[in-house]
Amino acid sequence: MPQISPSILSADFARLADEAEAVRGSDWLHVDVMDNHFVPNLTLGVPVVESLARATDIPLDCHLMIEDPDRWAPQFVEAGAGSITFHVEAAAAPVRLAREIRAKGARASMALKPGTPIEPYEDLLPELDMLLIMTVEPGFGGQAFLDIMLPKIRRTRELIAKHDLELWLQVDGGVSASTIERCAEAGADVFVAGSAVYGAEDPAEAVRNLRELAAKASADAWWACEH
Numbered sequence: 001m002p003q004i005s006p007s008i009l010s011a012d013f014a015r016l017a018d019e020a021e022a023v024r025g026s027d028w029l030h031v032d033v034m035d036n037h038f039v040p041n042l043t044l045g046v047p048v049v050e051s052l053a054r055a056t057d058i059p060l061d062c063h064l065m066i067e068d069p070d071r072w073a074p075q076f077v078e079a080g081a082g083s084i085t086f087h088v089e090a091a092a093a094p095v096r097l098a099r100e101i102r103a104k105g106a107r108a109s110m111a112l113k114p115g116t117p118i119e120p121y122e123d124l125l126p127e128l129d130m131l132l133i134m135t136v137e138p139g140f141g142g143q144a145f146l147d148i149m150l151p152k153i154r155r156t157r158e159l160i161a162k163h164d165l166e167l168w169l170q171v172d173g174g175v176s177a178s179t180i181e182r183c184a185e186a187g188a189d190v191f192v193a194g195s196a197v198y199g200a201e202d203p204a205e206a207v208r209n210l211r212e213l214a215a216k217a218s219a220d221a222w223w224a225c226e227h
């Protein structure tokens with residue numbers, strides 16, 4: 001079953017607990033941490049994640065768009081995040097970091113910006129619980145989906161099948177009712193959606209609709225059929 005992770009970047013930051021409640025039934029809550037160095041935007045840090053983890057039952061999917069994730073990621077696990085995604089472009093020692101995140105009890109995930117290829121990281125995949133393929137340049141919500149990322153999603157799904165891995169494949173950026181099916185067909189199974197969820201009249205209904213579209217699109221895909 002595909003999973004949906006609504007991004008609170010498109011929510012009202014003054015009412016985060018209510019905004020989490022508004023997407024009741026979603027699989028994860030996607031929390032975009034930006035430091036104004038790795039990306040040209042600044043959002044929130046450990047104390048906010050700590051409070052949000054206490055305020056909702058939905059597990060937190062923390063996407064760290066920050067420099068020096070080797071130093072900071074463990075603190076986000078301690079703050080209560082269920083999944084931590086670091087960017088490989090920023091990590092000094094991705095294998096050591098993934099192992100540390102897992103050892104502390106969270107799912108370990110690695111993200112690739114649009115210009116970063118997957119192939120050099122084939123041997124690292126068994127160290128991860130999820131791989132995030134960015135479908136926009138990280139930094140802002142509401143950007144247009146990059147179709148040119150679909151071949152990378154497909155190639156990553158082929159690597160997951162080749163090595164018979166239990167690795168989730170997440171996409172983030174411009175995912176909406178009009179792009180989610182392409183992502184699902186190509187091999188994604190965890191979908192971040194910010195503006196498509198929080199811009200909707202009924203965010204919980206938008207989550208259900210996205211999940212249904214993804215489920216239908218992946219039902220006949222080669223990669224889902226084999227499993």
Ligand code: DX5
Pocket residue numbers: 007008009010030032063136137138139140141142143172173174175192193194195196
């Ligand atoms: C962008 C963030 C995304 C963002 C997605 O850098 O990583 O999670 O919130 O927003 P939408 O779904 O509006 O493209």
Ligand code: ZN
Pocket residue numbers: 007030031032063172192
């Ligand atoms: Zn994100």
